[in-house]
Amino acid sequence: MQQCNVRFFPLSPPLYYEPVGFYLWYDGELAWAQGTYEYRPLGTAVISASDLFRRRDFDARRSVRAPREAEYAGQFASLGQMNAQLRKRRAAQRAARSRSALAP
Numbered sequence: 001m002q003q004c005n006v007r008f009f010p011l012s013p014p015l016y017y018e019p020v021g022f023y024l025w026y027d028g029e030l031a032w033a034q035g036t037y038e039y040r041p042l043g044t045a046v047i048s049a050s051d052l053f054r055r056r057d058f059d060a061r062r063s064v065r066a067p068r069e070a071e072y073a074g075q076f077a078s079l080g081q082m083n084a085q086l087r088k089r090r091a092a093q094r095a096a097r098s099r100s101a102l103a104p
Helices: 079-102
Strands: 006-009 016-019 021-027 030-037 040-048 071-076
Touching: 021 079, 030 079, 071 079
Parallel strands: none
Antiparallel strands: 006 016, 021 030, 021 071, 030 040
């Protein structure tokens, strides 16, 4: 059992695991995230892929899911880790654009 990504509730019959963290998808120029924080669902957030997520972006009433063609980026333990992934992706895209501009 992974302690950092899963919470274990031993009194629940059968074993109950509650994921804690954030899930990130990319859909073109949009970034979708769904999150939970401790026991509360944060809900869903949609931002421009060139922006960063903030706590206020999440709305528990928003139940929209990422489109099927969206690219799953992974699960993250915090907003900071998720935002670091967004920055890393942007840097990789900038490097790819500059390489393609230099190619003959």
